[in-house]
Amino acid sequence: MFKEFFDFKKLKKEWIYFGAITFVLVLVSLYCAHAWGYNKASILLDDKKITAYEINEEIESLKNDLAVIEEKVADAGEEQSNKQAELSQMNSEYEEVTSIINQRDDVQKDYDSLLQQVEEKDEEIKALNQHISDKQKELDKITKGIVIKKKEPRVLVAGVFIAGKDIPPGRYKVEPNRGSGNYFVNGGAKVNIILGKGDDFYLPEYVFELDEGDEIEATLSVKYILVE
Template sequence: MKIEEGKRNFDLQKLLKSKVTWVIAGAIAIIFISYNVGYSLAKVPLSEKKVTYDELLNEIEGKEEELQEKKAKVEEQRQKLLGLIEETTKNEAILAEAKDFETNKTKLEDEINSLSDQVNTKKSEIETLNTDIKSKETELASVTGQIKEKEDAPKQLSAGNFIVGTDIPTSRYKAVPVGNSGNFVVYSSYGDLKVNTILGGDYGEKEYVFFAEEGDQIELAAPAKFIPIE
């Protein structure tokens, strides 16, 4: 009985040892499998490749560098855009000033044209007034007996004989002495005596008015000036 019981105890211990061995072996197998699975899972698809963790870090660093380059280019483009915006703003300001200048120019031109019209109107009024003044002066001279000189240049003759229409135009003249006194005589074309006087000096006339008609003959003993009158 003791022998059988001892044999059973021995078999039991042997069985227990066998089970422990298998448990340990199974644990080792599980650890090995888990390591292989973990190592396999540590590999992920990236750019259609299987990369390790270190390769993945290198890939990420490369992408970060590329991202920084992209950011730098974007910043460069942004600065250019800001420059264009600033330049556009300046150009818009210049354009606005040009438009204001054009508007003011148009207003000034309108004002100048208006003033020019006013000046022309005033000139016309002045010419009308001058005509009226001349007319009134003529009327006044006629009423008071005053003599009004024409705008024609006076004609100066030396001492001698002259013919009206050849040496001097026909007109009504005011004869005045030039320098010394002397006889002043006028005959008509028919030989009739029209003027016989002395111009200048203490006893002569300071001026003499007469009609010089075509063919009249003028005799001067001293130079005289003939001023056309109305």
């Protein structure tokens, strides 16, 4: 009986070992089946049957593509910043050019205004020059004393004459007609000169107002030119 118990105990021990070995084998089989199944497992993607391994490769490829896209996005963002800076610079230059154009318009207006003022001054200067010319003629008339009338001169020989009888009264320029000699009006009280030419002591001409009744006495032939 003791022997039978020992055999039963031994048999039980062998079953435990067998069970343990069987369990280990099942676990190994399950692991291998899982690994083989994971690598061999497949799904439908876009109507294409692919394995998990291929899925991992696709994921890695997509990650790489995403990294490239992110890099391009970063580059695009930097380029956008540069373009924005260029745009800001162009806006600044545009404002500067616009300011210059506005200043040019203001300068043109000032130029046109000054040009108009210059033209007005030119007209004013012309009028003043004409006025000066007129005044100069008046001055010449006063300083030179005469403007010769368009009338034939009158010649009186040496002798004594009465204004209003022998010669009309008026303003005359007297010149020696021939030679030289004394010329008196009213006994020398009004005119007392020596008419003649070619000597510093002689007067080549003389202007005075001959009034009605004046008495002329001349020792030479005298030319009378009526002036105003």
